[in-house]
Structures are given as structure tokens and as C-alpha cells.
Amino acid sequence: MPHPLFLSVIDALRFVSGFSAKNAIVDSFNWSYIERLCKDDKCTDVVVFLHGFSSMREARLRVARGVDKRFSIVIPDLPGHGRTTPSDALTNYSMSTQAERLHQFLEKEVPANKKIHLVGCSMGGMLAGVYAGLYPDRVKSLTMVCPAGITMPNKSHLLKMLEDSGRNLLLAHTPEDIQEMNKVLHFKPVTVPRALAAIIAADRKKQLPVLRKIIGDSLQNPIALEDLLPNIQAKTLILWGKNDRVLDVSSVEVLREKLHPDAQGLVVLIDECGHLVQHEKYAECSAVINRHLLENMTADPSTPRLGATGSKLKQLTISARQIIPKYGRLSAPDGPQSSYTVQRNVRECRLRGRQISVVSR
Numbered sequence: 127m128p129h130p131l132f133l134s135v136i137d138a139l140r141f142v143s144g145f146s147a148k149n150a151i152v153d154s155f156n157w158s159y160i161e162r163l164c165k166d167d168k169c170t171d172v173v174v175f176l177h178g179f180s181s182m183r184e185a186r187l188r189v190a191r192g193v194d195k196r197f198s199i200v201i202p203d204l205p206g207h208g209r210t211t212p213s214d215a216l217t218n219y220s221m222s223t224q225a226e227r228l229h230q231f232l233e234k235e236v237p238a239n240k241k242i243h244l245v246g247c248s249m250g251g252m253l254a255g256v257y258a259g260l261y262p263d264r265v266k267s268l269t270m271v272c273p274a275g276i277t278m279p280n281k282s283h284l285l286k287m288l289e290d291s292g293r294n295l296l297l298a299h300t301p302e303d304i305q306e307m308n309k310v311l312h313f314k315p316v317t318v319p320r321a322l323a324a325i326i327a328a329d330r331k332k333q334l335p336v337l338r339k340i341i342g343d344s345l346q347n348p349i350a351l352e353d354l355l356p357n358i359q360a361k362t363l364i365l366w367g368k369n370d371r372v373l374d375v376s377s378v379e380v381l382r383e384k385l386h387p388d389a390q391g392l393v394v395l396i397d398e399c400g401h402l403v404q405h406e407k408y409a410e411c412s413a414v415i416n417r418h419l420l421e422n423m424t425a426d427p428s429t430p431r432l433g434a435t436g437s438k439l440k441q442l443t444i445s446a447r448q449i450i451p452k453y454g455r456l457s458a459p460d461g462p463q464s465s466y467t468v469q470r471n472v473r474e475c476r477l478r479g480r481q482i483s484v485v486s487r
Contacts, residue, residue, distance in 0.1 A: 140184055171423045172198045173200070173242075173243045174201070176228075176245070176251070178249045180333070183201040189412045192416065204253070205219065205227055206339075214336060218343060224253055232264070244268050247273075247403070249274050251351075255270050258362075259353075259355065265359075268389070269364075271403050274344070274373055277349055278376055282373055284371060295310055298327070300327050304327050311402050313398050358386060359386065359388065363418040365414060368399060369398065378393055396410055396411075
């Protein structure tokens with residue numbers, strides 16, 4: 127459990143973002159989650175955000191708060207993380223087991239007549255994809271942000287470090303390791319104040335047995351997502367930071383090859399962005415996810431799509447600071463508004479004087 131002062135800060139952030147805290151007892155777990163209901167009682171679409179390794183539900187708020195209010199939002203603390211209990215080193219945290227737990231949670235908290243749009247990052251992206259492969263009838267759309275569980279044709283900086291020295295920065299639990307981990311996670315180095323680094327390190331040291339167990343169980347099948355890619359039926363959006371040093375962007379080629387053609391939507395590669403896409407480029411991330419959700423929402427099937435059904439994944443490389451779709455005048459949490467259009471068979475588009483490229487395979 128994070129430091130009480132940290133919990134107070136994130137509780138305040140949750141409140142001002144319009145989310146309420148909930149609990150649900152499912153099987154042997156007391157799930158802790160946050161929720162924002164849609165503005166219309168008749169809405170049938172629910173967006174479920176899944177956080178990454180050693181993270182927690184509130185880490186998704188920066189992007190989630192920008193989601194169109196025609197969607198309800200549910201963000202759980204996954205078993206082994208945050209305030210969901212129990213959290214111990216005896217539990218099985220394999221992806222298939224976690225997906226089964228997630229299914230039990232969603233079956234209880236999201237009525238069967240609601241359409242689920244899954245959005246996951248890193249480990250959460252792997253879980254989202256595994257879930258979509260195991261329970262395809264439950265998932266309306268899928269968004270995976272730099273997902274784990276896929277072969278890396280080009281080994282990442284973190285993987286090379288692990289193979290060469292056995293050192294895993296994802297298990298950082300000293301102030302010095304916290305600083306180094308943040309440099310690896312971000313494109314632009316982030317310095318954590320010493321006092322804060324000490325608090326984070328102390329919390330992670332307490333969590334270390336569970337974190338090690340989660341990684342150990344996940345590594346029993348390091349390509350758990352890749353194995354299930356052909357089973358995914360939901361239209362899929364992929365986002366990846368081009369400078370990701372944790373999970374190399376070359377994994378996109380594996381997704382192109384193995385994801386079912388009917389599920390292939392759009393790949394968005396973001397320039398000057400590391401592993402934490404939802405933090406470093408949260409405005410771009412929020413805008414593109416919004417577009418994908420609206421294209422696949424139950425209430426508005428006529429919205430034009432960026433990727434045609436049955437086509438290969440189309441790739442969009444973003445170099446501009448922000449991308450806000452014209453459609454519906456969507457807006458990101460803050461910052462100047464921009465707009466973009468993507469047209470089939472167009473190799474390049476202009477964005478207020480700067481270029482973005484659209485590459486079709």
C-alpha cells in the first residue's frame with residue numbers, strides 16, 4: 127500500500143477528476159476501483175482502463191478524464207496492486223489467471239448488456255489483449271499501449287540489461303534505482319526529488335516479494351499475448367512511444383503479422399516518447415483513444431473509421447505536440463487545440479504547418 131500522504135494526494139486528484147471510489151468482493155478478492163458514470167443513463171458503452179506493472183488505478187486518470195462523457199469508465203487496481211486485497215506473494219499472477227479474475231470482476235460490475243472497451247498499458251496492455259483473446263464476445267474495442275507479452279525483434283535497453291547483468295530495474299527499491307528507472311521510462315530524463323524517491327523506494331521495498339512474484343509468474347509465458355493475437359476479434363488500436371527503452375517498438379511488426387485482419391485498426395507511433403506514453407504524451411494519447419472509442423461505440427456506428435475492416439494495420443507517426451480530432455470537437459485535458467484528418471491512401475497530412483505521416487501497408 128502506498129504512503130498515506132501519497133494516497134491523500136491521489137484521492138484528491140480522483141475527486142476533482144469526477145471519479146468515485148468503489149469496492150467489489152469477487153471470489154477471494156476485494157477489488158478496489160474508481161468509476162465515472164456516463165452523462166446519459168441509457169448509454170451502453172463502458173471503458174475499462176488497466177494499469178501497468180507496480181502501478182495503480184489513479185495512474186490512468188490523466189488520460190481517462192479526457193474520455194468522452196458518453197462513456198462510463200471503470201479503472202480497477204489489479205490483484206497484487208494498489209488497494210485491491212489480498213496482495214501476497216503466494217497468489218498466482220499469471221496472465222491467464224489474472225484475465226480470469228478480471229472476467230469475474232467485470233461480470234459482476236459491468237452488466238452483460240454493456241459493451242466493454244478495454245484500454246491497457248504495458249502489463250495492463252498485455253492483460254487487455256489476453257482478455258480480449260480469451261473472452262472475445264465481451265470486448266467491443268481494444269486499445270493496447272506498448273503492451274508486454276510479445277516478442278521483441280530488437281531487444282530493448284531493459285531486456286539487454288536483464289540478460290547481461292541479471293538486473294531488473296522494474297524491481298527498483300532504492301532511491302538510486304528509482305532515479306535510474308525514471309530515466310529509462312522517460313524519453314526526457316525525469317529527476318525525482320530525493321525525499322520523494324526515498325518514500326517511493328520504501329514503499330516498493332515492502333511490495334518487493336509480490337512484485338517479484340508477479341514478474342516471475344508472467345515470465346512463465348513471456349509471449350502470453352502473442353499466443354492469443356489470432357483470437358482477438360475487437361477492432362484494435364496500438365499506441366507506442368518510438369523511444370521506448372522498456373518494450374521495444376519493433377514488437378509492432380509482430381502485431382501486424384499475428385493480429386487477425388478483422389481486428390487490425392490503427393498503429394500510432396509517437397515521436398520523442400518513451401515507455402510512459404500516457405504521461406509523456408497524455409494529450410495525444412487521450413485524443414487518439416477518444417477517436418478510437420467513438421468509432422467503435424454502440425450508439426454511433428456511422429462514425430467514420432481510421433482503419434478499414436479486414437485491412438492491414440495502418441500506421442500513423444505523430445511528431446506534433448498535440449492531436450485533437452475535428453470530429454465532435456473533442457478536447458484534451460488541457461493545452462492548445464489542434465486538429466487532424468486521416469484519409470485512406472494519403473501518405474502525408476498537415477497539422478498546422480507541421481507534418482504527420484500516414485503509412486499504409
